[in-house]
Amino acid sequence: MTSAANPSPRGLGVRLWSWRYFMLRRLSQFGILLLFFGTAHWGWQVAKDVPLLIGNLSASEFVGLFPMADPFATLQIFVTGHLLQQKVIIGALIVLAFYALVGGRVYCAWVCPVNLVTDLAGWLRQRFGIPAPTYLGRNTRYFVLAASLVLSALMGVAAFEWVSPIGMMQREIIFGFGLGFQALLAIFLFDLLILKHGWCGHLCPLGAFWSVVGRRTAQVRVRFDKTTCTHCGDCAKVCPEPQVLNLKRLEEVGYVYSGECSNCGRCTPVCPEGSLRFDLRPLIRRHNIEAGKGHEQ
Amino acid sequence: MAEANVTRRDFLVKLAQGTSLAATGAFLWAHLLRQEARAQPYALRPPGALSELDFNAMCIKCGQCVTACPYDTLKLAPAGGGIPIGTPHFTPRKVPCYLCPDIPCMNACPTGALSPELKNINDSRMGLAVIDIENCLSWKGLRCEICHRECPLKGKAITLETHPRQLSKHAMFVPLVHSDACTGCGICERACPTQEAAIRILPHNLVQGKIGEHYRLGWTFETEITQDFKPAAPAAPAAPAEVPKQAPGMDYLNQGL
Numbered sequence A: 001m002t003s004a005a006n007p008s009p010r011g012l013g014v015r016l017w018s019w020r021y022f023m024l025r026r027l028s029q030f031g032i033l034l035l036f037f038g039t040a041h042w043g044w045q046v047a048k049d050v051p052l053l054i055g056n057l058s059a060s061e062f063v064g065l066f067p068m069a070d071p072f073a074t075l076q077i078f079v080t081g082h083l084l085q086q087k088v089i090i091g092a093l094i095v096l097a098f099y100a101l102v103g104g105r106v107y108c109a110w111v112c113p114v115n116l117v118t119d120l121a122g123w124l125r126q127r128f129g130i131p132a133p134t135y136l137g138r139n140t141r142y143f144v145l146a147a148s149l150v151l152s153a154l155m156g157v158a159a160f161e162w163v164s165p166i167g168m169m170q171r172e173i174i175f176g177f178g179l180g181f182q183a184l185l186a187i188f189l190f191d192l193l194i195l196k197h198g199w200c201g202h203l204c205p206l207g208a209f210w211s212v213v214g215r216r217t218a219q220v221r222v223r224f225d226k227t228t229c230t231h232c233g234d235c236a237k238v239c240p241e242p243q244v245l246n247l248k249r250l251e252e253v254g255y256v257y258s259g260e261c262s263n264c265g266r267c268t269p270v271c272p273e274g275s276l277r278f279d280l281r282p283l284i285r286r287h288n289i290e291a292g293k294g295h296e297q
Numbered sequence B: 001m002a003e004a005n006v007t008r009r010d011f012l013v014k015l016a017q018g019t020s021l022a023a024t025g026a027f028l029w030a031h032l033l034r035q036e037a038r039a040q041p042y043a044l045r046p047p048g049a050l051s052e053l054d055f056n057a058m059c060i061k062c063g064q065c066v067t068a069c070p071y072d073t074l075k076l077a078p079a080g081g082g083i084p085i086g087t088p089h090f091t092p093r094k095v096p097c098y099l100c101p102d103i104p105c106m107n108a109c110p111t112g113a114l115s116p117e118l119k120n121i122n123d124s125r126m127g128l129a130v131i132d133i134e135n136c137l138s139w140k141g142l143r144c145e146i147c148h149r150e151c152p153l154k155g156k157a158i159t160l161e162t163h164p165r166q167l168s169k170h171a172m173f174v175p176l177v178h179s180d181a182c183t184g185c186g187i188c189e190r191a192c193p194t195q196e197a198a199i200r201i202l203p204h205n206l207v208q209g210k211i212g213e214h215y216r217l218g219w220t221f222e223t224e225i226t227q228d229f230k231p232a233a234p235a236a237p238a239a240p241a242e243v244p245k246q247a248p249g250m251d252y253l254n255q256g257l
Ligand code: SF4
Pocket: A107, A108, A109, A112, A113, A114, A115, A118, A166, A199, A200, A201, A204, A205, A206, A207, A208
């Protein structure tokens, strides 16, 4: 994806290296689905009657010890006024804590299967220069997020879980196919022809939920080095959420602070100056101060 | 001034557009939910499932029950399948529930949609077996009785009763289901040899009636006899009836013999 945007002739090794995050993300996305699938269909287990990873992305149990659950789904069930069992609540807290630390939307770029579809649509759109005919505010997703919770309370069922294309896709991959692909096709065409980054960047309430989580707590962030940045804008061209790369704000803060950043790692390899790097948040300030000094010398 | 008016009008138009978009979306969404959640009374749920509305609200659609079931009984409903999306259910004619004593499906459920209050698998009530007596072989007079023999609660959930035959003095043996013991496991439905099963599991609310509180079944022990139904105080003793001279079996045809 990144090499298409940067056509300079380079060796294969360098090209592959610049695709490293892309490949790791696909590995992570397919790997997680494979663990679920293997446990469901081939009975993968770590010991007798201890399944490896049972369930799916909505709720699961890892090696019989760690429950996990989608905190957004759990929250929706909670607002319908039903008392959930401890296991799913603990699972939701574990998952919440994990993403609060690594960055909420890490889920989007590294786990969510729908991201495979929307990335493909985004790539094709860029490749064939499909124009963007519609406009929709990126904050629409927060409205959809609120609507999910209100509708859950009113209708007595988890409103987003009952229509979620993410749920359909992963369930149907893990447990067998139905008509869920229609919803995915709709998202694909919507992203490809109607609205650029339409679903993940504007509408998905789960993405919105994860944007809110980890907005302040995320410890893995993209560091920005203002001393080397030449304002070429290559990063914003590949970023699916370009508003997070507002260079002016980045110069003040020193890293990509917005919760809407999914740590996908598209921007870091394309920056010709190496001004963008993954880093741990506590170390960023020191790095930036040192970089500033080095530049002055 | 004119410019300000234009931007203001723009703003109002945008606002109206946004609001109507949001309202349309929300109504469509609510409609979809109602379609999915409310209109499907046919799903047979795993053991321990809460009542349909609570179950629909609680189940997080994780499929852990599906994987935990050793017989591959349970399936997660795919999109567009006519059963609330992503929830577990089973089709007894394909694979019934074999009533595992350790209830692995319920124990795998993280939410409590399959309630841990179910301690004994025989207390589960997934549905109720219903017999189509027009197509049951036993009701035709054959000695099928397979459902009775296969039933894990034979003698309690399904009993064999005698029933008079039209053309023969020998009685028929016909199966009868008892709702106080039938778990709805569907082993009978799986076993029934007719082309389409003559015994089927249906959700209780589709087949079970309700008498209503106002009927007092005075002859059952639990029913209290109220004032209205108390027999009137005994009347003054009547004159003793005349004792017939003949045994009652001796009718008039035999008189004078
Ligand atoms: S925005 Fe939604 S669909 Fe897109 S990757 Fe994130 S969770 Fe998945």
